[in-house]
Amino acid sequence: MAICLAMVTACGSSDDGALDVVLIGTPESVYTQDLRLSPGAQILRAATQGGLVALDAHGEVVPALAETWLPTEDGLSYIFRLRDIPWPDGSEMTAASARAALERAIGGLEGTALAQDLAPIEEVRAMAGRVIEIRLSAPEPDLLKLLAQSELALRHEGGFTGPMILTRETADEENAEEGDAAAGRFARLDFKPPLERGMPMADNWQDHVREVEITVAQAREAIVMFEAGDVELVLAGDLGGLPLVDTGPLSSGTLRVDATFGLFGLHVRRDGGLLGNNGVREALAMAIDREGLLATFNIGGLVPTTRPVSPGLPGDPGFIAERWRDMVLAERRQEAAVRIDAWRRQFDDGDLSQPARLTITMGEGPGWDRLLQELDAQMAQIGITIERSETARTADLALMDKIARYPAPRWFLNQFHCGLELGLCSEAADELVAQAMQQMDLSARASLMAQAEAELMAENVYIPIGAPLRWSLVRGGVEGFEANIYGFHPLPPMAQRPR
Structure with missing residues (x-):
């Protein structure tokens, strides 16, 4: 065992070569020039701009x-x-x-x-x-x-304003012409000279930095590459790919999980039919066994909540409590089933002997498949079946899996702003947020933000489950990686050699 572990540690972790990194995603999503960035694109953009x-x-x-x-x-x-x-x-x-x-x-x-x-x-x-x-x-x-x-x-014409320069590569011209999946997913990052980074020039500065070799791949391939020792770092993992990772005790040195703030739950996209009734929307939220749902992933850091704003934010005045604390799960589900049955008897023209059907848009991957399967099993107990939507545009629900950019209620509430036209929203909540932002006194602002959260919660436009989860795979020889609440891991610190 000791020999095997030594080989794994040594393989792919050479301190005299490039830092080999896989960013989970697709080349289109990671190498984009757009301003709407995927997690992998955020990491790459931060290194180059x-x-x-x-x-x-x-x-x-x-x-x-x-x-x-x-x-x-x-x-x-x-x-x-x-x-x-x-x-x-x-x-x-x-x-x-x-x-x-x-x-x-x-x-x-x-x-x-x-x-x-x-x-x-x-x-x-x-x-x-x-x-x-x-x-x-x-x-x-x-x-x-x-x-x-x-x-x-x-950004400015002529190149990169960040500390590193990006060079795109392809597997080979023949593959590129054939549209091979490997073509166009490779890149290299090199540090600029110190003066171009606004730092004093130093002799032999190249000896203290490493180039970064980037590969873009889906989670399954990224994990295989890491386990084979081909790369030292895998970044931008989410719950969709988590079941592919070995989460056993021997993974504790390589699997890094970020405990984050953010939104992980279901956003109601359409207000017609079953979801047009606020009481029914609340019934769906009442019926979810959040602890059981998250326990299926068998990993720490998944904290359940019934609030749209993550509990425990710095400066949280404590005005908003978790919902239905005086009801056990069986009571909640019984009440939810009664509401749904009553609505269907009054408005549903379909076969009442069959469950009501709702559709959801979510990512692809074994983790998302497991989540959908468990959600469907839980909703079946109140007379509802949940299926993947064929198109995101027509879905009844959308899975939200977003890390907060800053730990304040306003970030959470802004994700549902009516001006975004992403689904159901609360104009009353938006108005309270606007009033809060006019307050010079931060305690008065916090009070209005709490009222806005209460309004959003009362409208049941969002069904919270917990906080987002992000994971990385990190070889033992990589320095400069730190877990943090933003799940964001800049490349330059990891490409610098200790002096």
């Missing part, structure tokens, strides 16, 4: 293109001083050009939940030299976390 600030391995905000920043005392303005480095095409990085790049990034997010998060930004001003100011309509304690998102990178 820089924002004013960035997230480090711990999920903390660190300098990027801005070397310093200073908030004003009233919290209504942030002053950023840019590094003295050029744009990739050699032109000067001025305050005006940086402002234009930031405004392009913000404008490109119109119609997304992230745009709602950025709504407090009232103006971006170019000041003297390399200084820009971001003015806010109300204090936003999480502004730096927002600016550190990969989507807020300052």
Whole structure:
């Protein structure tokens, strides 16, 4: 056993070669130039395109293109001083050009939940030299976390503004012409010289960094590559691929699970038929055995909740409690079955001897298959069957599996904003969020946010299950990887050699 473990540890973990990484996804989703990024694309974008600030391995905000920043005392303005480095095409990085790049990034997010998060930004001003100011309509304690998102990178013609340069590769020209699945999924990342990263030049700086070899693959292939010792790191794993991973005791040194905040549950997409009745929507939420549902995955970190906002957020005033605490599961399911039967007897023209049918859109993978099977089994006890929808557009329900970009109620509530037109929403909740954001006093804001959560909960537009789960596979020789609440693992720290 000792010999085998030594071989596994050594294989693929060479400290004198490239860092071999697999990002779970598809080439189209990872190498996109779009501003709507998959988890793998966020990791790649953060390595190659820089924002004013960035997230480090711990999920903390660190300098990027801005070397310093200073908030004003009233919290209504942030002053950023840019590094003295050029744009990739050699032109000067001025305050005006940086402002234009930031405004392009913000404008490109119109119609997304992230745009709602950025709504407090009232103006971006170019000041003297390399200084820009971001003015806010109300204090936003999480502004730096927002600016550190990969989507807020300052991109410019001529190349990459981040610390690393991306070179795309294909398996070979013949495969590329034949449309082989391997073609176009490989890439290499190389560090820029220190001066181009705004750092002092150092002799032999190349000796302290590694290039990164990127492969994009689905979870099954990524795990096989890791187990064979071909790669040192697998990133962007979710619940869909978790059953493919060995979660036994011998995996404890390689399987890393991030305990996150976020949304993991069912969003009601259509308000017709059965789901047009609020009492019936609540019945579905009442009937779910969340502990049993998550226990099928046999891994820690899956925390059940009946709240749309993750419990335990920093500064949570404790105004909102878990639902149905005075009812055991059997009582909840009995009440749910009565409501559904009553609705069907009044409105359903179909065969009442058969379960009512609902459809759901969700990802592909054994984990999602297991989740659907367990949900269907639980819903069968109240007279409902759940099936995968043939198209996302016509689904009754959508599985939400999103990690919060910042740990505050506003992120959660903005995911259901009526302006996004993604499904059922609550205009009353949106109005309370808007009122909260006008408050200068943060305790008054927290109170209004709690009221907004209560409104959203009362409308039952979202059926919470728990928090999202993210996993990675990490070889023992890789340094710079840290589990964090954002499930985000930047590549540059892992490609640096200890001095």
